[in-house]
Amino acid sequence: MxxxxxxxxxxxxxxxxxxxxxxxxxxxxxxxxxxxxxxIPELMSSRMPEVGGTFIQAESELISVNMVFGAAAAGARAMxxxxxxxxxxxxxxxxxxxxxxxPAVLVNVMRGGxxxxxxxxxxxxxxxxxxxxxGDYHMITFAPSNLQEMYDFTFDAFDLADxxxxxxxxxxxxxxxxxxxxxxxxxxxxxxxxxxxxxxALTGAKGRPGQRILSLLxxxxxxxxxxxxxxxxxxxxxxxEKRFELTNMESNPxxxxxxxxxxxxxxxxxxNIAKAKGLNVGLFRxxxxxxxxxxxxxxxAKKVKKIFVFEMNLGQMVEDVKLAVEDSxxxxxxxxxxxxVPTAEELYDFIxxxxx
Amino acid sequence: xxxxxxxxxxxxxxxxKNFTYCWGCGHSTVHKLIAEIVDELGIRETLxxxxxxxxAVFAYDFWDFDVTEAAHGRAPVVATAIKxxxxxxxxxxxxxxxxxxxxxxxxIIHTANRGENIxxxxxxxxxxxxxxxxxxxxxxxxxxxxxxxxxxxxxSYGYPIRVSELLAPLEGVKYLERVKVTDAASVIKAKxxxxxxxxxxxxxxxxxxxxxxxxxxxxxxxxxxxSNEMIDKxxxxxxxxxxxxxxx
Numbered sequence: 001m002x003x004x005x006x007x008x009x010x011x012x013x014x015x016x017x018x019x020x021x022x023x024x025x026x027x028x029x030x031x032x033x034x035x036x037x038x039x040i041p042e043l044m045s046s047r048m049p050e051v052g053g054t055f056i057q058a059e060s061e062l063i064s065v066n067m068v069f070g071a072a073a074a075g076a077r078a079m080x081x082x083x084x085x086x087x088x089x090x091x092x093x094x095x096x097x098x099x100x101x102x103p104a105v106l107v108n109v110m111r112g113g114x115x116x117x118x119x120x121x122x123x124x125x126x127x128x129x130x131x132x133x134x135g136d137y138h139m140i141t142f143a144p145s146n147l148q149e150m151y152d153f154t155f156d157a158f159d160l161a162d163x164x165x166x167x168x169x170x171x172x173x174x175x176x177x178x179x180x181x182x183x184x185x186x187x188x189x190x191x192x193x194x195x196x197x198x199x200x201a202l203t204g205a206k207g208r209p210g211q212r213i214l215s216l217l218x219x220x221x222x223x224x225x226x227x228x229x230x231x232x233x234x235x236x237x238x239x240x241e242k243r244f245e246l247t248n249m250e251s252n253p254x255x256x257x258x259x260x261x262x263x264x265x266x267x268x269x270x271x272n273i274a275k276a277k278g279l280n281v282g283l284f285r286x287x288x289x290x291x292x293x294x295x296x297x298x299x300x301a302k303k304v305k306k307i308f309v310f311e312m313n314l315g316q317m318v319e320d321v322k323l324a325v326e327d328s329x330x331x332x333x334x335x336x337x338x339x340x341v342p343t344a345e346e347l348y349d350f351i352x353x354x355x356x
Numbered sequence: 357x358x359x360x361x362x363x364x365x366x367x368x369x370x371x372x373k374n375f376t377y378c379w380g381c382g383h384s385t386v387h388k389l390i391a392e393i394v395d396e397l398g399i400r401e402t403l404x405x406x407x408x409x410x411x412a413v414f415a416y417d418f419w420d421f422d423v424t425e426a427a428h429g430r431a432p433v434v435a436t437a438i439k440x441x442x443x444x445x446x447x448x449x450x451x452x453x454x455x456x457x458x459x460x461x462x463x464i465i466h467t468a469n470r471g472e473n474i475x476x477x478x479x480x481x482x483x484x485x486x487x488x489x490x491x492x493x494x495x496x497x498x499x500x501x502x503x504x505x506x507x508x509x510x511x512s513y514g515y516p517i518r519v520s521e522l523l524a525p526l527e528g529v530k531y532l533e534r535v536k537v538t539d540a541a542s543v544i545k546a547k548x549x550x551x552x553x554x555x556x557x558x559x560x561x562x563x564x565x566x567x568x569x570x571x572x573x574x575x576x577x578x579x580x581x582x583s584n585e586m587i588d589k590x591x592x593x594x595x596x597x598x599x600x601x602x603x604x
Binding site for chain 1: 371400401402403404406413416419420421422423424425426427430433434435436437438440441442445462463466
């Protein structure tokens with residue numbers, strides 16, 4: 001696992017997340033076994049003690065996420081990881097962290113659902129990430145589509161969590177978690193905000209009154225005021241942190257694919273197939289799925305005849321595409337569910353069938 | 357010539373806010389004992405506490421040291437993480453019986469079993485106080501609550517659970533004592549137990565928990581004196597007082 005001189009490592013997706021977290025200064029990890037993310041707690045159990053941090057194998061996802069709450073309250077850079085059914089249990093802790101404005105990083109290596117589902121790759125937790133648990137809150141959600149992005153966005157996630165005092169999620173899947181690719185590591189990259197004081201953290205009331213971390217705001221009007229303060233923060237994040245990638249848009253394509261994560265990656269193959277067969281197709285790939293790049297997508301969508309939304313679910317992000325695009329009659333959706341992964345040819349055939 | 361000597365004062369670790377608990381409620385007494393002990397041990401500036409969900413969620417209004425809330429039942433794992441991040445600090449969690457013995461049973465058992473060097477203060481008043489007096493796992497047989505209007509029938513509600521005895525066999529557990537706070541003598545005894553549980557942590561002895569049988573007059577539909585009598589007779593008959601485990 002140690003990087004060679006060129007700073008390029010051949011690494012498994014789940015391992016890239018571990019290395020990025022440690023490089024970003026994460027010193028507390030609690031996790032619970034669930035496939036397809038087990039390589040993360042496994043590698044953490046040996047790597048975290050090497051850097052002087054804490055690894056705990058929690059006894060449930062409720063426990064791991066609430067341990068992360070405690071570690072974040074104590075001022076540590078903290079992370080937990082899981083896969084879809086486990087993330088459902090973690091919604092409790094994520095909401096508390098958002099309410100208490102605690103920074104933390106969560107990783108969802110998505111698998112098929114509902115229920116226990118299966119252990120194949122899926123994107124069916126889009127809703128529970130970008131429109132998450134109870135209460136009025138949001139979390140920044142990154143959707144990587146290759147292992148370089150798994151590493152880079154996990155590193156970014158720790159910086160942004162501290163910058164905004166908010167949980168940040170990496171929304172990935174069993175395919176990206178399990179494959180291996182080269183990842184370039186910039187050893188000169190330093191974590192941002194790592195040494196910025198956290199005057200709100202609980203460290204003992206030395207020379208000051210006791211302070212509190214809480215989300216219970218019972219007095220009338222106080223919670224509403226707090227939520228409006230959170231809203232102002234979310235507005236700032238929306239203005240500042242939206243990310244997306246355009247592919248083949250410089251050639252003024254007739255058709256547009258909108259896809260994130262693994263399907264965004266597969267769609268690049270579809271563009272090449274289409275080009276060889278005389279169809280000019282572009283790609284709009286949201287990188288942050290919250291905040292969602294609505295305005296940017298709206299502009300791109302004006303220039304094309306049809307918009308194809310491809311997902312590994314039965315239609316979740318397509319709702320946000322409809323919110324972004326003025327004429328939703330231009331939108332065609334195709335999704336695979338329950339662990340189905342589409343091929344580039346399969347997506348091309350769908351496009352071809354709709355444009356004839 | 358002044359001969360005045362301070363023989364009693366409000367602990368420095370209490371804020372100036374008046375307790376808002378119901379009259380006769382056990383929380384006020386235990387909150388004050390904790391503040392006295394924190395002063396006596398001189399740990400106010402190195403202490404981090406975790407408040408539960410339930411009546412005592414407001415503990416941070418009364419304690420002048422660092423306190424975080426935790427989701428319902430999760431206080432021991434929040435405390436675990438804080439202690440692991442700050443091993444040099446003293447960390448305790450304060451929980452009621454709905455919080456600890458029901459929704460947080462997995463959290464307390466595993467925290468105890470991991471032998472975390474934290475202190476747990478467990479207030480057992482045999483019902484869910486804040487939500488209006490519903491049945492708790494600790495409610496006595498035949499106890500009338502808002503969700504057992506005909507009394508706790510063991511056939512449908514099961515038996516009251518003795519958490520301290522349940523934790524005792526776990527090797528990670530070093531100290532367990534059950535106390536009450538119904539009169540001066542028992543309050544002094546309770547304070548001694550609470551102090552020992554915190555001292556154990558400071559001395560790296562390991563996981564320590566004190567269970568306090570506390571009254572809940574408002575939900576028991578009794579006055580404070582009748583409530584104390586209920587603890588002295590019925591409740592401490594089922595939940596026996598005394599040291600349950602004490603290892604070095």
